[in-house]
Amino acid sequence: MTNYNSDRVLKTTYKYQKVSNIPVSNVKISDKFWAPKLKVLREVSIKDILDKFESDGAFRNFDFVREGKGGYHCGEPWFDGLIYETIRGVADILAVDYDAETDQRVDEIIEKVAQAQDAVGDGYINTYTLLDRPNQRWGDNGGNLRWQHDVYNAGCLVEAGVHHYKATGKISLLEVAVKFANHMSELMGPSPKRNIVPAHSLPEEALLKLYQLAMDEPKLAEKLSSPFIASEYLDLVKFWIENRGNHEGRPSWEAYSQDHKPLMEQDEAVGHAVRATLLYTGLTSLYLTTGEKKYVEKAKELWNNISYQKSHISGGIGAVHLEEKFGEAYELPDNGYLETCAAVGMGYFSWNLFLASGESKYIDTLENILYNILLAGRSMNGHKYSYENPLVSNGAHNRWEWHNCPCCPPMLVKMLPELASFIYAFDHEGVFVNLYVEGEAEVTIGDVKVHLLQKTTYPWDGSVGIVVSPAQAASFKVRTRVPEWCDNYSIKVNGDSINYTTINGYAVIDREWKSGDVIQLDLVMPVMLIEAHPYVKSHVNKVAIKRGPMLYCLESMDNEKYVIKRGAAQYTRESLDKEGTKSKLPVAPAFELEYLDDFFDGAVIIRTKDVEDNDITAIPYPYWNNRSRGSMTVWLQLERPIDLLGWENRLYRKVKPHITDK
Numbered sequence: 001m002t003n004y005n006s007d008r009v010l011k012t013t014y015k016y017q018k019v020s021n022i023p024v025s026n027v028k029i030s031d032k033f034w035a036p037k038l039k040v041l042r043e044v045s046i047k048d049i050l051d052k053f054e055s056d057g058a059f060r061n062f063d064f065v066r067e068g069k070g071g072y073h074c075g076e077p078w079f080d081g082l083i084y085e086t087i088r089g090v091a092d093i094l095a096v097d098y099d100a101e102t103d104q105r106v107d108e109i110i111e112k113v114a115q116a117q118d119a120v121g122d123g124y125i126n127t128y129t130l131l132d133r134p135n136q137r138w139g140d141n142g143g144n145l146r147w148q149h150d151v152y153n154a155g156c157l158v159e160a161g162v163h164h165y166k167a168t169g170k171i172s173l174l175e176v177a178v179k180f181a182n183h184m185s186e187l188m189g190p191s192p193k194r195n196i197v198p199a200h201s202l203p204e205e206a207l208l209k210l211y212q213l214a215m216d217e218p219k220l221a222e223k224l225s226s227p228f229i230a231s232e233y234l235d236l237v238k239f240w241i242e243n244r245g246n247h248e249g250r251p252s253w254e255a256y257s258q259d260h261k262p263l264m265e266q267d268e269a270v271g272h273a274v275r276a277t278l279l280y281t282g283l284t285s286l287y288l289t290t291g292e293k294k295y296v297e298k299a300k301e302l303w304n305n306i307s308y309q310k311s312h313i314s315g316g317i318g319a320v321h322l323e324e325k326f327g328e329a330y331e332l333p334d335n336g337y338l339e340t341c342a343a344v345g346m347g348y349f350s351w352n353l354f355l356a357s358g359e360s361k362y363i364d365t366l367e368n369i370l371y372n373i374l375l376a377g378r379s380m381n382g383h384k385y386s387y388e389n390p391l392v393s394n395g396a397h398n399r400w401e402w403h404n405c406p407c408c409p410p411m412l413v414k415m416l417p418e419l420a421s422f423i424y425a426f427d428h429e430g431v432f433v434n435l436y437v438e439g440e441a442e443v444t445i446g447d448v449k450v451h452l453l454q455k456t457t458y459p460w461d462g463s464v465g466i467v468v469s470p471a472q473a474a475s476f477k478v479r480t481r482v483p484e485w486c487d488n489y490s491i492k493v494n495g496d497s498i499n500y501t502t503i504n505g506y507a508v509i510d511r512e513w514k515s516g517d518v519i520q521l522d523l524v525m526p527v528m529l530i531e532a533h534p535y536v537k538s539h540v541n542k543v544a545i546k547r548g549p550m551l552y553c554l555e556s557m558d559n560e561k562y563v564i565k566r567g568a569a570q571y572t573r574e575s576l577d578k579e580g581t582k583s584k585l586p587v588a589p590a591f592e593l594e595y596l597d598d599f600f601d602g603a604v605i606i607r608t609k610d611v612e613d614n615d616i617t618a619i620p621y622p623y624w625n626n627r628s629r630g631s632m633t634v635w636l637q638l639e640r641p642i643d644l645l646g647w648e649n650r651l652y653r654k655v656k657p658h659i660t661d662k
Contacts, residue, residue, distance in 0.1 A: 011421070012162070012209045013216075014288035017355045019425045019432060022443055025095050027420035031438030033459065034419060036601040037375070041416050042093055044382030046102060049086055049409045050109075052402045058083055059109060061127035065116040070131065075404075077128035078149040078200070081156035082410045083109065087173065088160040089413030095167035096420070103168070110164075110173045113157075117176050123183030123226075125157070125176070126150045138187075138196055139251070146199035146253050154180050155203025162209045171223055178226045181210055185232040189239050197240045199253045201275050204240055204282025205348075207233045208289050234289065241286055241295075256323055264298055269306045269326050273318030273337075274407075276326065277306075277345030284352035296356050303353055305329075306346065307365060308651050313530060313544050313634070314376070314551050314621060315369035316389050318342040330535035334392035334635055340377035340408035343369050343389070344415045351422060354434075358427070360505025363434045364484040366422060370415075370435075371459060371549040375622035378412055380600045385409050386625075391634040395556070398629050424452065430477030432506065436464045436521075448474040450513075459548045460595060460604045462486070462523030469515040476513065479506035480521050485548060487654075488524040493517060523548075527591040527606055529655040534644045536651075541642055542635040543585060543655055545606060545618050547593075552606055552618035556630035559616055584611050584637040587655065600626065611639055 011023035029035050053059065057074025064071030087106055094103055117125040124130075129137055129148050136143025138150055145151070161177025164170065188196045198204065213220070214230035221228035245262040253259035256271045258279050269276050280302050287295035309329040311317055316338030319327040324339055347369040354362035376389045384399035387408050425432040426443050431450065436458035443450050453467040468478060482489060482505055491500060491507055494517060501508045509519065525548045532539035545552040589608045596605055599619075606618040624632045638655070647653070 012212050016291040019355050019358045022424050024420040027441040029439040040382035048383040062112040062116040065130050066119045073128050073131040081153040084156035084160040085410035088163045091164040091167040092417035114176050123179035126153050151198040152200035155206040159206035185236050195249045199257050201279035205285045207237045208285045273342035277349050281349045314372040316373045332536050333538045335390045338389040341411045343373040344411040360481045367549050372551045380626045393632045395631045433480045445476045459550050462525035464521040466519040468513050468517045473514045477510045479508050486523045490522045492520045531642050531655050543638045544634050551621040553621045553634045555632050557628045584639045586611050586639050
């Protein structure tokens with residue numbers, strides 16, 4: 001495996017992180033679940049996405065700007081940002097699995113961007129505004145910054161520049177990013193500067209990554225042609241966060257862009273779900289950078305609101321099609337919008353809160369997103385994509401080859417390569433095992449290098465072996481996450497039962513470790529029927545099937561009578577209720593499990609019967625719409641009414657009694 005291999009690769013570490021992340025270059029994934037999907041990403045999806053952007057004319061936009069002759073802008077105003085996001089994800093991949101052809105292609109795109117920026121002359125570069133609205137930079141003179149995406153595109157550029165430099169050591173894109181960041185820092189801020197805040201968030205975290213890079217590598221300024229001043233980037237992010245709701249001298253972006261009132265006064269997640277979660281991700285990063293507790297306290301409050309009132313069982317968020325926004329509390333229809341990008345945003349938000357706290361509930365949410373809605377956003381063959389991810393379909397919803405707003409594929413390219421960095425984390429006391437993925441990793445605890453080797457077929461089985469091999473005998477903690485879905489588990493070390501404590505959702509093993517010590521974690525993984533909070537009116541007396549982290553669904557090709565018929569032309573709650581399933585699941589059905597090697601890259605299929613003894617076949621939710629263009633459903637009627645008591649702060653829970661497998 002060839003890589004750029006650096007201790008700093010793709011790892012931004014902030015001063016106030018409670019937990020440190022491991023760079024992807026230190027982790028190798030070799031399992032039968034994720035490795036094939038990442039291979040398809042590298043070998044199919046990257047080229048597919050870049051080819052389609054090129055066909056759309058997205059790269060030609062930079063040529064038009066460079067030439068200074070004008071020209072029609074190709075694509076939506078945010079296409080520049082989508083290109084930068086793709087480069088960010090590709091850089092992460094190049095850091096681990098280097099490919100000279102892909103590297104060269106990225107370099108050619110960067111050269112186009114740099115030449116276009118040089119032609120403009122002052123650091124600004126946004127091809128849509130320059131080509132279609134040359135007199136309306138930042139929404140001036142009757143423009144609309146919410147539509148033009150000037151600040152959003154700038155943020156995507158900055159983040160891509162940081163990742164590309166960390167992955168490759170090249171400063172080509174970083175030069176462009178620093179020039180644009182400096183341009184914004186000179187323009188935006190407290191009076192006499194201008195009151196401009198992102199109408200689409202993401203720049204907040206991006207500028208903090210640039211700030212941290214400037215702090216970590218001050219000598220890098222000697223290589224750059226522009227000033228590289230960390231304090232200016234931090235001041236700009238603080239201004240962006242603190243000036244939500246301050247509309248002096250600018251329009252209000254309203255609740256749609258979380259601009260209806262100051263962020264510290266917002267107690268509910270509202271508006272466009274992608275913009276919201278990326279804003280909250282930046283808010284958490286600001287805490288990680290400054291240590292100001294008001295930021296993390298507000299972030300946790302908003303995360304709780306989403307997790308306990310506004311999240312679908314798949315991890316999807318943003319229930320309302322209009323404005324791609326959050327609905328009211330417990331408004332979670334099966335045909336909700338559930339944009340792939342919003343789930344990615346929620347994943348990053350959760351990860352940052354884990355870094356701030358070390359609490360497993362944030363990894364539980366991230367795991368649900370990774371295994372379900374993130375994978376549903378791309379076809380198994382790697383070149384079809386899903387913008388929306390509903391939990392019911394009458395056959396009209398299918399993944400597309402491409403889209404006039406292809407924002408979701410770049411977000412997939414961003415998050416999937418970072419999977420490796422989510423698996424483990426560490427602090428001065430030891431290591432966290434967050435996700436159960438076969439492979440190996442290197443981490444340094446104190447001054448001791450530790451090699452970790454994980455063996456598992458998770459998520460299809462709950463047996464996990466972890467070989468811990470420090471360079472020399474050393475005492476430290478190994479914390480293995482007990483997933484939220486797991487009620488019963490056992491832990492042994494070198495075949496012996498051990499004493500351990502449970503803290504923040506982790507089983508903590510504190511001992512002296514010697515090379516070759518083996519942790520055996522067995523997570524009991526029954527099939528579960530999951531019920532929703534009774535306030536979720538669309539799911540009254542209904543259940544969904546889950547096993548481990550994986551959500552299951554019924555497709556029409558396997559279950560003709562259980563899914564919405566093609567005749568339901570409208571995605572209305574009424575039509576779905578009328579044409580939904582009439583048969584019911586018993587309260588304690590018997591389930592049969594079968595692992596099929598040839599079900600794409602392998603999967604466990606679940607079979608059972610309804611109360612009328614009809615056969616039911618359930619497949620993993622992210623695999624739906626890969627075999628046919630038929631119908632699908634997740635939520636099924638239950639034989640008895642749902643218990644209305646004992647919900648506490650939960651949105652979903654297992655139906656009692658627990659279900660057993662054959």
